[in-house]
Amino acid sequence: MKIELKNKNIVLGVCGGIAAYKSVELLRRLKKEAANVRVIMTENAQWFVGPVTFEALSGHPVCINLFENGDDATISHIQWAEEADAVVIAPATANIIGKLAGGIADDALSTFLLAVTTPVLVCPSMNTNMYLSPPMQRNIQTIKTDGVIVLEPAAGELACGTEGPGRLPEPEFILDRLKACLTPKDLKGKKILVTAGPTREPIDPVRFISNPSSGKMGYAIARAAEQRGADVVMVSGPVDLPTPFNIEVIKVETAQEMAETVFSNMKDIDIMIMTAAVSDYRPKAQASQKIKKVKEELVLDLTRNQDILKELGAKKTTQFLVGFAAETERLEEHAGQKLKEKNLDIIIGNLVGSPTSGFQAETNQVTIFYKDGSKEPLPLMKKDEVAHILLDRIADII
Ligand code: CTP
Numbered sequence: 001m002k003i004e005l006k007n008k009n010i011v012l013g014v015c016g017g018i019a020a021y022k023s024v025e026l027l028r029r030l031k032k033e034a035a036n037v038r039v040i041m042t043e044n045a046q047w048f049v050g051p052v053t054f055e056a057l058s059g060h061p062v063c064i065n066l067f068e069n070g071d072d073a074t075i076s077h078i079q080w081a082e083e084a085d086a087v088v089i090a091p092a093t094a095n096i097i098g099k100l101a102g103g104i105a106d107d108a109l110s111t112f113l114l115a116v117t118t119p120v121l122v123c124p125s126m127n128t129n130m131y132l133s134p135p136m137q138r139n140i141q142t143i144k145t146d147g148v149i150v151l152e153p154a155a156g157e158l159a160c161g162t163e164g165p166g167r168l169p170e171p172e173f174i175l176d177r178l179k180a181c182l183t184p185k186d187l188k189g190k191k192i193l194v195t196a197g198p199t200r201e202p203i204d205p206v207r208f209i210s211n212p213s214s215g216k217m218g219y220a221i222a223r224a225a226e227q228r229g230a231d232v233v234m235v236s237g238p239v240d241l242p243t244p245f246n247i248e249v250i251k252v253e254t255a256q257e258m259a260e261t262v263f264s265n266m267k268d269i270d271i272m273i274m275t276a277a278v279s280d281y282r283p284k285a286q287a288s289q290k291i292k293k294v295k296e297e298l299v300l301d302l303t304r305n306q307d308i309l310k311e312l313g314a315k316k317t318t319q320f321l322v323g324f325a326a327e328t329e330r331l332e333e334h335a336g337q338k339l340k341e342k343n344l345d346i347i348i349g350n351l352v353g354s355p356t357s358g359f360q361a362e363t364n365q366v367t368i369f370y371k372d373g374s375k376e377p378l379p380l381m382k383k384d385e386v387a388h389i390l391l392d393r394i395a396d397i398i
Contacts, residue, residue: 002224002388003183005033010178011080011116012037013089013109014054015096016044018159019125019168023090024049026171027057033175038063038080040109042096066108077108081115086181089113091125091168094136100148101139119181123151123174128164151177176223176245185229186395192230193269194222195262195276195308197237199255203300204287213277214360215239217324217383221273222247224387233269235261237276255279255305262308266319271394273322274309277359281305313343320398322390325349326359335369345371345397348390356380368393 010030014023030037039054040063051062063076089096089109096109100122105111113120122143130136131153144150151174154167168174196218200208215236222234223244232247235258243249250265252258255278266272281302291298309323323344325335328351335349350366352359365380368390378389 001184001392002385003179003227005030005035005175005179005182008035008085008182009083010035010037011084011087011112012039012054012058013087013092013096013113014039014041014045014049015089015091015093015109016042016047017091017093017125017168018048019091020045020048022168022171024053024057026088026090026174027054029171029175031057031059040064040077040080040112042093042107042109044093044095063108063112066111077112078115081112081117084116084118086118086178087113087116087120088123088174088178089120090123090174092122094124094126094130094139097122097124097136097139097143100146101142119149120147121149121151121174121178121181123168124153124166125168126153126166127158127160128162128166131166132164149177149181173245176227180227180245183227183229187225187391188229190225190230190270191268192222192225192232192271192273193262193265194218194225194232194234194272195236195258195274195278196222196234197239198277199237199258199279199305200253201255201279201282201305202253202286203283204289204291206290209279209281209283209302211277211279212359213237213239215241216360216362217364217386218273218275219244220383220387221275221390224384224391225271228391230271233265235265235276255282255308259306259308259311262312263315266312266315269319271320271322271398272312272316273390274312275324276308277326278308279305280307307342309344310342313341316343320345320394322346322348322394326352328353331367332369332375335367339369339371346390346393348386 037058038060054062099110105114153165154169155165156167158166197215198210198213200210202208222232226232234249284301284303321344325338327334331349335347339347347369348366364386368376
C-alpha cells in the first residue's frame, strides 16, 4: 500500500553543516505532504539556519537545549521519541554519527536518538576526506549494523571546494527514502522485472520511429516495488526521468535490444511487469547515411518486431506476468483479447488520448483485468497510486 506522510509524526534533526539550508526545503516538503514535523537542532546548526525559520515552518517550538526551554523541555525529547513514526537527520555531521555510533548523549539530538525505537534515516553531509576517513566509515558501519538507515551522500562539487562524495542529496530524494523507511516490506525477497518507456527504431543515423511514452508508469511501479522491499531490474527505453534509487536500470534503444535484455534477465524473476510502449514495427533496413530529400514521396518498408510480452507468456513457468494495453477504443474487448493471447495473469487497460490519462500524464485512469475474467475499474489517480494498487493486487494473488 502507498505510504502517505499525512498526519505522520516526523522528527527532523538538523546538525551544523553548510547543507542545513536544504533541511528548510525538506521541512517545507514534509509539511506540504501534511506530516506533523518537530525539529531538533544541535547548538552548531544555529550558525547556519536560525530556529525561528524551523519554528515558523513546522508550527512547533524547536528543541535545541535539554535544559533551556522551561519545565518540560527535559522530558519533551522522550515524548517526541515515543510519538515519532520516523526520524530523519539531515544534514548529519561526523559529530552526530560518531555520537550515535558510540552511544553518547550529551545534547538534545543525541539524547533523543538513543530514546527512539522507530526508523531513523541518517543523511551524512561533509567534506569528502572526512566522509571517507576510516573512523567515519567505521562509525557508519556501526550505526548500519544497529539498524539505522544511512543514505549515502551524493558525489559532486562540495562547498569546501573538494569533489567527491559528501553532498546532501536533494530534499525530494530524502523524502523518497523516508517513505521507503515507513513502507512495509511485503515484497521482500521478490525479484521484479519492469520494462518502461518507448523504443526507438532507427530509420537513418538521425531519425527514428517512436511514440510519446514518458516512462512515468513503469518508473512509478519500479520505485513502488523497491520501496516495498523487492529487488527490481528495469529495462528502460530512452526517457527523461531520474534514475531511481536502488534499482538496476538497463538502458536500451530498440525493441530488439529490449527483447534481448528482458530474455537474458528473466531467470529467477518472480514478477514481470511490461509497461513499455514497444514499437510494433521497425524499418526493414537502416540507411547508413542521412536520407536526403530528393524524392517527392518516400515510402518506408517496415517489418514486425518481436512481441516481448507474448514471448514471455509462452516461456513463463512460475512467473507472474502483467501486461499493459493502451487502447483508443473498445478497451474491454482489446484488453481481454491480449490477456488471453499473451497468457497473462493481469492486464492493465487504459484509454489513451486524454491529457489526464496515458502517455506523458502524471495521472492514469485504468481498469485491471484479471485472468479469471473479473475486472476492477479504478478512478483517475496519480501513477504512483496506480503502481501501489497493482502491487497490492499482485501481492494478494501470489
Ligand atoms: N508489448 C511487447 N512487445 C511488443 C509490443 C507490445 O512486449 N512488440 C507489450 C507492451 O509492453 C504491453 C502489451 O504488450 O504490455 C500491449 O501493448 P500494446 O501496444 O497495447 O498492444 P500490442 O500487443 O502491440 O497490440 P496492438 O498494437 O495491435 O494494439
